[in-house]
Amino acid sequence: MVKLLFTYEDRDKGEEALARLVGEKRLASERDDTATVYNLFGVASWGNLYRLGLxxxxxxxxxxxxxxxxxxxxxxxxxxxxxxxxxxxxxxxxxxxxxxx
Structure with missing residues (x-):
């Protein structure tokens, strides 16, 4: 089951983080007013959190x-x-x- 792991303001950083995750994952954009944020969803594991540097x-x-x-x-x-x-x-x-x- 994927969970929201982190939110990025920069698409490139979100895509870099997505590449580091293991297991099911996705990056979803969300527009709020004039800004776009990128929500990183993935398997919540210590390994994935470590890979993201969180x-x-x-x-x-x-x-x-x-x-x-x-x-x-x-x-x-x-x-x-x-x-x-x-x-x-x-x-x-x-x-x-x-x-x-």
């Missing part, structure tokens, strides 16, 4: 890697990002992987 998932990945390697990492930032990801999980009906916690 919700600081790349930064969160780096923190997880540092934590797993028993290296120093910013615990406050980790908790902050995890809080956002818990909200995202609820919005898209996703499970947070146990190794993220």
């Amino acid at each position: 919700y600081n998932l790349n930064e969160f990945e780096a923190l997880i890697r540092r934590r797993a390697a028993h290296q120093e990492y910013d615990k406050e930032r980790f908790v902050s990002l995890l809080s956002v990801l818990q909200y995202v999980a609820k919005q898209y009906d996703l499970q947070i992987p146990s190794h993220w916690l």
Whole structure:
């Protein structure tokens, strides 16, 4: 099932993002007053959200890697990002992987 993942104001950026997604996907334009926006629909998965560069998932990945390697990492930032990801999980009906916690 596809869900709205992001909205772009630029068609080229929307098409670039569309190419990065895996699974069912589409880009739909919508005209509002004098502006056109491009709604990106796709399978809501952590992988697709990561590919789009959303919700600081790349930064969160780096923190997880540092934590797993028993290296120093910013615990406050980790908790902050995890809080956002818990909200995202609820919005898209996703499970947070146990190794993220």
